[in-house]
Amino acid sequence: MVDITNDDIGESNRLALWEMMLKLRLVEKKAYDLFLQNLIKGTSHLALGQEAIAGAFGVSLQEGDYTFCTYRGHAHTLARGSSIEGVLGELMGRQCGLMKGKGGSMHLTDVDKGVMGSYAIIGAHLTIANGTALASKYNKTKEVSVCFFGDGTTNIGAFHEALNMAQIWKLPIVFVCENNLYMEYTPIGDVTAVENPAADRASAYNMEKIIVDGNDADEMYRTAQSAIKKARDGDGPSLIEAKTYRHSGHSRADPGKYRPDEEVKDWMENKDPITNYRKRLLEFNIDEKIISEIEDKVKQQVEDATEISKASPIPDVKEIFTDVWADGGYKWHN
Amino acid sequence: MAQLTYRESVSLSIAQAMRKDPKVFFIGEDVGAAGGVFKATVGLLDEFGKDRVMDTPISEQAILGAAMGAAMAGLRPIAEIMFSDFLAVCWDIIANQIAKTRYMSDGQINIPLVIRTANGGGSKFGAQHSQSLENWSMMIPGLKVVAPSSPGDVLGLMNSAVNDPDPVIFYEHKSLYASKEELESTELSIPLGQANILHEGSDITIIGLALMAQRAKKAALELKEKHNINAKVLDLRTLVPLDLQSIKSAINETGLAMTVEENPRLCGWGAEISSLITEHCFSNLKGPVTRLTTPHVPLPSADILEDNTIPSVDVIVKEVIKKVKGE
Numbered sequence: 001m002v003d004i005t006n007d008d009i010g011e012s013n014r015l016a017l018w019e020m021m022l023k024l025r026l027v028e029k030k031a032y033d034l035f036l037q038n039l040i041k042g043t044s045h046l047a048l049g050q051e052a053i054a055g056a057f058g059v060s061l062q063e064g065d066y067t068f069c070t071y072r073g074h075a076h077t078l079a080r081g082s083s084i085e086g087v088l089g090e091l092m093g094r095q096c097g098l099m100k101g102k103g104g105s106m107h108l109t110d111v112d113k114g115v116m117g118s119y120a121i122i123g124a125h126l127t128i129a130n131g132t133a134l135a136s137k138y139n140k141t142k143e144v145s146v147c148f149f150g151d152g153t154t155n156i157g158a159f160h161e162a163l164n165m166a167q168i169w170k171l172p173i174v175f176v177c178e179n180n181l182y183m184e185y186t187p188i189g190d191v192t193a194v195e196n197p198a199a200d201r202a203s204a205y206n207m208e209k210i211i212v213d214g215n216d217a218d219e220m221y222r223t224a225q226s227a228i229k230k231a232r233d234g235d236g237p238s239l240i241e242a243k244t245y246r247h248s249g250h251s252r253a254d255p256g257k258y259r260p261d262e263e264v265k266d267w268m269e270n271k272d273p274i275t276n277y278r279k280r281l282l283e284f285n286i287d288e289k290i291i292s293e294i295e296d297k298v299k300q301q302v303e304d305a306t307e308i309s310k311a312s313p314i315p316d317v318k319e320i321f322t323d324v325w326a327d328g329g330y331k332w333h334n
Numbered sequence: 335m336a337q338l339t340y341r342e343s344v345s346l347s348i349a350q351a352m353r354k355d356p357k358v359f360f361i362g363e364d365v366g367a368a369g370g371v372f373k374a375t376v377g378l379l380d381e382f383g384k385d386r387v388m389d390t391p392i393s394e395q396a397i398l399g400a401a402m403g404a405a406m407a408g409l410r411p412i413a414e415i416m417f418s419d420f421l422a423v424c425w426d427i428i429a430n431q432i433a434k435t436r437y438m439s440d441g442q443i444n445i446p447l448v449i450r451t452a453n454g455g456g457s458k459f460g461a462q463h464s465q466s467l468e469n470w471s472m473m474i475p476g477l478k479v480v481a482p483s484s485p486g487d488v489l490g491l492m493n494s495a496v497n498d499p500d501p502v503i504f505y506e507h508k509s510l511y512a513s514k515e516e517l518e519s520t521e522l523s524i525p526l527g528q529a530n531i532l533h534e535g536s537d538i539t540i541i542g543l544a545l546m547a548q549r550a551k552k553a554a555l556e557l558k559e560k561h562n563i564n565a566k567v568l569d570l571r572t573l574v575p576l577d578l579q580s581i582k583s584a585i586n587e588t589g590l591a592m593t594v595e596e597n598p599r600l601c602g603w604g605a606e607i608s609s610l611i612t613e614h615c616f617s618n619l620k621g622p623v624t625r626l627t628t629p630h631v632p633l634p635s636a637d638i639l640e641d642n643t644i645p646s647v648d649v650i651v652k653e654v655i656k657k658v659k660g661e
Contacts, residue, residue: 066407099440109439116406117439121430127396128431131403131411138359138385138409145403158426161396168391323441324475326499332475333578333610334527 002218004284009218011286015294016059017052017217018281022298024051024075025274027084030302031074031091035252039310040091044105045072049215049247052273053178054079056220057146060228066116066132066145068125071106072246073118076148080113084305089312096312100319123158125149126175130162133171133237144231145173152183154197163205163239172231174224175239178214184250185258198241207239214242215273218280245271336520341511343485344374344450346520347492348412352382355410358496359386361397362414362450371416372452372511394424398449402432405447410496418453418467418505425470432501433476448495449503453481454545454596455644456509461632464508464640466596468543469603471503472573478526479573481505483547485515487571490524498526507544527575531584535564537658538590541581541607543570546594546645553650561651563658573603581607582614589620590657594645599627624657626650 028048034040047054054069058079061067069076074087082098090097091105098110106120116132119125129147136143153159154177166173177198181188194200199209212223220242227238245267249256256264281291324330338346351358360378362370366389369376379387390397394415401411415421421428428449435443455464471477478500482488488506495502532547533554542550547569554565568584570577585591591611593604608623626645634640 099438099442102440103438107438109435109442111439111442116403117435117443119431121426124395124399124426124431127399127427128403128406129399130396131400131405132407133403134400135404135407135409138404158395158399161391161393162399164391165393165396165400169388324437326436326444326446328441330475332574333576 020055021051047075052217071120077108082110085308089309094312123156126162133173151179166237170236214244343488351496398427418451453505460635490522529577529580533567535566
């Protein structure tokens with residue numbers, strides 16, 4: 001039960017969370033539709049069901065803050081304010097894409113929005129996120145770096161190297177483990193020595209053990225706010241483990257058949273962050289008309305962006321030869 | 335005039351960069367308080383303090399990841415990987431992340447950083463602390479590859495590497511750290527992609543890098559004195575960018591070419607050079623390009639084994655005589 005007499009979040013923040021999560025949900029659904037229409041090629045890793053995590057950080061971060069995410073990063077990119085056509089256009093390999101088709105679904109990058117890249121090799125970006133955090137400390141500026149990753153990442157060496165370094169240097173960084181219970185196709189518990197793959201490792205790096213319901217947008221919001229504040233105040237890194245569940249398989253190629261039907265049903269029907277948050281908004285006496293207007297607005301935004309992406313030209317073949325080097329070219333000899 | 339060792343040039347070149355630009359910092363294992371395991375970074379901590387000279391844990395991925403992220407945020411890191419062999423434990427950060435992020439981001443992200451590393455044999459350290467790995471990085475689009483052969487070149491090339499807007503791997507040769515050079519000035523700048531003729535000659539061109547360039551020069555002196563053979567020695571200095579024009583003009587003049595490489599045979603850097611020579615200088619060639627490399631074996635440790643694995647001055651002299659005399 002929620003206590004509506006003691007509202008620490010407030011209507012405007014709740015509506016911002018609502019709009020953000022809806023955007024992430026509807027764009028991912030649109031991406032899935034566009035796959036089925038063969039307008040998106042390659043692979044894609046959807047974050048359907050995990051929207052509260054990226055969403056809560058998205059509404060909590062400031063301009064100038066840095067975020068790093070994984071190949072399951074469409075939502076995290078959108079959460080920083082990147083345009084929908086920039087994301088869908090990149091997935092479709094169009095000129096309007098964030099990187100004009102040179103990166104693709106797994107490498108969404110939008111530096112102007114603080115999206116410092118989506119990383120497709122497990123663990124690498126934890127070490128790189130330390131670098132932007134180190135730069136903030138070096139320059140004595142107040143940006144916060146946030147690094148999102150999955151439960152599978154907690155078993156690779158770079159995770160441990162990065163946490164240790166972040167702590168010894170007291171870096172302004174928040175590590176966010178989205179534990180969706182499956183390391184690609186394998187239950188994370190089958191391949192991990194501890195019950196909570198991130199949180200149970202926190203003590204090894206002198207960090208607090210933080211576990212949060214990653215499907216409860218309010219809880220995620222509170223957790224994000226406090227970890228970001230800690231980093232911005234110069235009090236060092238945090239490691240958050242957010243429990244969640246992906247609605248679809250690991251990637252486009254995976255129907256997710258290895259998961260028990262009952263488990264999937266429970267998460268889809270009882271623990272969906274968006275369905276539950278709509279109920280929460282009503283419990284806080286927010287006018288249903290406002291809720292619906294936001295729904296209609298976001299739906300329209302996604303449809304408009306889809307049309308822009310479809311109409312956008314494919315990249316010029318000359319793009320192949322650009323931007324290997326800072327001079328814009330690719331020449332390796334005189 | 336100043337006499338400097340290669341190792342002193344390393345620390346001086348870093349200090350020069352850090353004095354000029356407050357965005358430059360230096361990070362690595364045992365680099366600060368200890369002054370580096372090869373004593374190539376002595377004095378930097380005292381001059382610049384802990385905020386700019388950072389000792390790290392043994393975490394090569396975290397070192398290069400932090401350097402990459404800092405570069406993405408506008409700083410200009412110099413990171414040390416103690417032995418080039420250890421590049422293997424952070425190769426993802428180099429080959430997948432540092433090299434490709436500019437391209438994949440459509441040029442949104444610049445990564446101006448220098449990775450310094452002690453490379454090469456001669457110290458009898460065995461197969462995991464002695465490799466010459468320039469060719470590993472040469473084959474990855476997005477990486478610049480530098481391997482200086484002298485104290486002056488260390489100064490001049492480091493200056494260019496630190497100021498370059500792209501990632502540079504800077505291979506320092508362990509067996510050259512003690513070598514000395516008289517320098518008229520220590521304020522040097524050598525553009526990346528400019529080869530250097532270490533010895534003039536018209537009978538054959540010997541192409542080398544780092545220690546092998548210096549051995550080729552010694553061989554050329556001996557060939558001239560004792561065998562009346564005039565060998566031109568071309569020190570490439572950098573593999574990427576590559577000074578193809580200097581290679582072409584040298585080969586077109588001499589008609590014979592030999593590469594001297596410290597790496598095992600397969601896919602060594604000389605294979606690419608040989609291919610380019612064939613492609614661009616075929617009509618001027620008097621014979622096939624010869625590649626001197628180590629045999630295709632890991633580097634052994636014992637004196638006699640290592641000495642007979644890496645191309646020596648004697649071997650270069652012998653092979654050049656065979657080639658020039660058509661034997």
